[in-house]
Amino acid sequence: DTAVSQTPKYLVTQMGNDKSIKCEQNLGHDTMYWYKQDSKKFLKIMFSYNNKELIINETVPNRFSPKSPDKAHLNLHINSLELGDSAVYFCASSPVDRVRTEAFFGQGTRLTVV
Amino acid sequence: KNQVEQSPQSLIILEGKNCTLQCNYTVSPFSNLRWYKQDTGRGPVSLTIMTFSENTKSNGRYTATLDADTKQSSLHITASQLSDSASYICVVTDRGSTLGRLYFGRGTQLTVWP
Numbered sequence: 001d002t003a004v005s006q007t008p009k010y011l012v013t014q015m016g017n018d019k020s021i022k023c024e025q026n027l028g029h030d031t032m033y034w035y036k037q038d039s040k041k042f043l044k045i046m047f048s049y050n051n052k053e054l055i056i057n058e059t060v061p062n063r064f065s066p067k068s069p070d071k072a073h074l075n076l077h078i079n080s081l082e083l084g085d086s087a088v089y090f091c092a093s094s095p096v097d098r099v100r101t102e103a104f105f106g107q108g109t110r111l112t113v114v
Numbered sequence: 115k116n117q118v119e120q121s122p123q124s125l126i127i128l129e130g131k132n133c134t135l136q137c138n139y140t141v142s143p144f145s146n147l148r149w150y151k152q153d154t155g156r157g158p159v160s161l162t163i164m165t166f167s168e169n170t171k172s173n174g175r176y177t178a179t180l181d182a183d184t185k186q187s188s189l190h191i192t193a194s195q196l197s198d199s200a201s202y203i204c205v206v207t208d209r210g211s212t213l214g215r216l217y218f219g220r221g222t223q224l225t226v227w228p
Contacts, residue, residue, distance in 0.1 A: 004157075033216075040220065041152075041201055041220065041221050041223070042218070042220045042221070043158070043203065043218045044218070045215075045216065045218075056215070090157050090158075092157070102148065102160050102163065103158075103160075103205075103216060105157030105158050105159070106157050107155075107156060107157050108155070108156070108157055
């Protein structure tokens with residue numbers, strides 16, 4: 001069984017469109033994240049939710065809106081897509097463990113804006 | 115400013131050879147340090163974790179070391195295999211927040227040639 005699953009794996013869309021990426025984890029973790037990995041492979045956190053509450057919100061355009069209907073799901077909605085939004089987006093989850101924090105990552109969603 | 119720096123940026127070695135990847139960090143207060151392996155087109159997967167009191171940890175052919183005084187870590191790969199070709203990411207967690215924030219390095223891209 002896949003622990004952290006994202007859909008879709010690939011997404012190609014035109015500038016100006018609105019799109020969503022879904023993420024689900026079956027690990028029972030309390031915390032979920034969205035990361036963006038740019039063309040240079042650098043992973044940068046965008047959002048973090050703990051038990052459906054927003055904990056971390058990095059400097060991300062407000063065109064990006066995360067939604068957590070329950071603690072097993074964290075979806076990412078993007079409005080008015082721009083060329084610079086093209087990247088790989090990773091969802092991750094982790095238990096609340098201060099000592100041995102481990103993030104479990106999904107397979108990623110490669111978003112291409114044309 | 116909390117940062118994680120990795121070197122080298124990329125590395126090419128021949129199959130069967132050993133190599134060592136470096137990670138320096140300024141994250142404080144320190145909680146733990148993980149090395150992740152990211153295969154092309156996949157999400158990162160944890161290899162090792164070390165807390166403040168641990169200075170070495172092995173996982174098969176992977177051995178990580180940590181010097182908390184100098185804030186340096188290394189990942190040593192023994193008898194490399196073609197499947198070791200991947201990006202290796204150093205991730206440091208702070209314990210200054212309730213959840214422990216993750217700080218990512220930019221990764222070292224390792225290529226193993228036959």
